[in-house]
Amino acid sequence: MLKTLDKALMLLNRFTVDRPTWGVRELAAEADLHHSEVHRVLVTFADNGFLVKDAAGRYALGLKLFELGHIVQKTFSVDEVIEPALKRLAQESGETAFLSVLDGHDGLCINVARSPQTLRFSIDQGQRFALIAGSHAKAILAFQGDAFRREVCDRAALKDVALLERQLAQIRADGWAATREEAATAVAGVSVPIRSSRNDAVIGSLSIAGQMHRFEEDAMPRLLGLLKTARSTVESAVALNR
Structure with a gap:
């Protein structure tokens, strides 16, 4: 049966x-x-x-x-899906896990699960950030159109646009972003893009971030695997709500 x-x-x-x-x-x-x-x-x-x-x-x-x-749309609570997924990701990775969405020309953190570590990356729900620094930002920016990326760089008065574009091209090729000491001193992060189910556009990012020494090269496959597993749950919930 x-x-x-x-x-x-x-x-x-x-x-x-x-x-x-x-x-x-x-x-x-x-x-x-x-x-x-x-x-x-x-x-x-x-x-x-x-x-x-x-x-x-x-x-x-x-x-x-x-x-x-x-x-489902009438009765579904996004937080009931996203919050447990982020808490599980934070516990399994040992790092702060957070979900961000594209809002205008900025990123916006909409959900956070704190790391159990004493020394941890701090970001608040509702915190807005520029899209030019940090894996959580670049995982969003890399997959936007040329005109949008130029507007973001112009707004930030970025001097070395060519360097950023090379980094974003590598993120598009890899399908994920990793940065070190961009969002905060001694902090590293790794992020994957979140896509819309309607048109496959990147509408946000799922990230983990923490002390840089915990993000050495040999740790990345495990951390990235945890992120991708969590994304399968989070992405469907975010897409239903946007």
Whole structure:
């Protein structure tokens, strides 16, 4: 029973923005299942409003999912998801974990979980920051358009724009940002971008920061792994609320 349900949900998850419709046989081939089994699952979903079938026999997501999504938006509390995720990230990493969003031409910290360490990075909920220094800032700025980045640099009267652009290009290539002693003395940070589910635009960053000696090169794979795991939870919550 559970295996059948697992297969059914796996098939439903194949419907994405990039691939919104499927025929029975092509979905069966994609999922490596027999087409008769896939056909039964799709028919059941269609009978219950989760899928619709067009005149060509192809299936797409149905209005039942829209209805359920509307219920989620009405009842879903972002903080109930984000706060536990940040607390877990702070405990597992041993560092201050915080979530920031793009607000105008600045970054804005919207949630913080303090490090259990005595010596720790301090940032407050509601604290605004420039986008030119710190991994939390650069993980946002790196993925904005050329014109926006120029405006940010002009507002900050930044002298070495070429250096910043090289750093941002490396962040785009890596998919994450790490800095040392940019946001504060003796502090290092590592951050990953947070994207919108609607248009894949970067709308914020998830970060951990702390004393620089705890961010040596051999520690980075573990810290980055923890960040990426937490991002999968945080990103979906932020996207629902923006």
